Amino acid sequence: MSSTTPHPQETPPDAARPKTAVQATPGPGGVRLTLSGLLETEVLGPVWTQALAAARTAPGPDVEVEAREVLCLDGAGAALILRLRQVAEARGGRFSLTGLSPDLARMVDIFDPAAVAPLPPAAPLSFGQRLRVDIEDMGVWTVRLLAAWAGHIAFTGEMTAALFQALLHPRRVRWKDVLVAAEKTGVNSLPIVGLIGFLMGLIMSFQSAVTLKRFGGEVFIPNGLGLLCFRELSALITAILLAGRSGSAFAAEIGTMKVNEEVDALTTMGLNPVRFLVGPKIMATLAVMPIMCLFFDFFCLIGGAVVMLSLGFPLATYTSRVFASTSFTDFWGGMVKAMVFAILVAGVGCRRGLGTGEGASAVGDSTTSAVVLGIILVAVADGVFAVLFFYLGL
Amino acid sequence: MEKNEQSAAQAETVIRVENLTCTYGQDLIIDDISFEVKRGEIFIILGGSGCGKTTLLKHMIGLYPPKAGRVLIGGRDFVSAQGRERQDILRHFGVMYQSGALFGSMNLLENVRLPLEEFTSLPGEAMDLVARMKLSLVGLADYSGHMPSEISGGMRKRAAIARALALDPEILFLDEPSAGLDPVTSAGLDDLIKELNASLKMTFVIVTHELPSIFAIADRVIMLDKGVKKIVAQGDPRELREKSENPLVRRFFLREPDHPAQKGPRQEGQ
């Protein structure tokens, strides 16, 4: 089998440029490969494939490389020669390299073939071994899960302790941090809370109008809207916005501090990271959450009012019906829920941040899981509240 | 070396590490080592990259619980210490981390002020003054209003030293203080360390690879090795360089690679 391999077509049509090629001829105990031209990263691809195919399919295992016409060789060229050597040795043959100029041979010699030997394929496991590995994995996962729960419980305890300490020693609280967090979490989020509230009010009223119109019952739109808004939507949607905006921000901020060893620095200074970093954020969130909810309520009702006015009802009818259909219990129920959601979202954000592993991508992972877990917890807690309120008859 | 004799005469142990074993999960990093640090000495932990110097340091300052063994600081067991006692031990030392670990949301002055705010009842102007004095000690008096992101890596390390000094600790742990600094800045840092050591009798535990700074400041060194996971040498660095039997140690001090770079030709000619 003798074949001259033309140079691949993608090289520039530069006649002065030497062609890279490999020529395979049958050798005494296998194959003789004559390499020529530039063995360089950019042009080596096709030659690599051909040379290896020739070495692998040769009748005998020996590989003899003739490199007198090699003009230049870089890391990829050296890799090709090492690879051919490995192929020959794997088939139990001998490898020889001749004619390579001493300068270029240096390039090959600085690599230790033993260090880049092909990794042995993982031995297939017997059924018994596989079972053992699976059982071990199960054990490891269980322990990890329990440890994670223990971590969550410990964190919840520390967070509660930090909040009580803040109540007992208000002078020790870092109020500046609280204010900064409150501004970022609360004040800066008001536009989006307002916008979403307005749109929700508008959309819900409009959609109910379409249905209720058939019964001539548009006048009942405010009853439904008020109840839904105060009792359910304001807490739920504000909490989801909070998770997206602030839960993620807490996780990213604390996670970055963790990666930069800043959390370690706090610990060795004798400052508890939970009290120092988490406390102010939770307090700030608790302080701004009711305001965010009220904001949502207000804009939601404005959205409803727009629909009602456009349907030709006077504003007074709308407001009186909204407030007639909702009680203070509904309002306070919503507020209680909102506060619980706020603690969940902010707590999960901070916890994820503190649990960040090593490296920048770990911060991203923490942020993502802070948002996802925050939203899941809010949804679950909302369900629990629904059942609770039902049995309490609220 | 009169200082050496002095500290030898006092010979009071401030840190005692007993049979310390450190692991990350299943990976054994440090296997059953013991050593002591005396009051007022500059003690250096050295060894090749990845041999566990930072790991040892972080176990000594109580960030990770050891797998086995004890760390005693000022005669008290730091590993089992909780609550008040732990706080008390923490008061005795300051730490500079490999990356500086300044708080990114605070400027340099606030960084140095933070420990003062949290642990002293000084009035505000006193805290400011103390913090600015510490910054001027490391040559950063003019940068007190800068944020950590606005200064160079070397300045960050010095600012971190200033923060570690804020409460005048008896022991200072430094993780690679001069890595990545230019020779002049690095020599300046060595002078600062010697100055603090001489004037305030401060004990230093330093992780470093920089040979010039090791010879310039070290009273005593221990050398760790990745292979055996133990201390392979300890003592005066100059003596180790001249007299050590262990080829690992000699190579480290003489800056020799552990395998000759140039190998014979590997062609198997016919």
Ligand SMILES: Nc1ncnc2c1ncn2[C@@H]1O[C@H](COP(=O)(O)OP(=O)(O)OP(=O)(O)O)[C@@H](O)[C@H]1O
């Ligand atoms: N958080 C970690 N989790 C798991 N393994 C780790 C962790 N940190 C370090 N290691 C491992 O422990 C070993 C020692 O790391 P360490 O950071 O202590 O080395 P070092 O001596 O400080 O090196 P350098 O001089 O490069 O800073 C390394 O092999 C590393 O892979």
Ligand SMILES: [Mg+2]
């Ligand atoms: Mg290190």
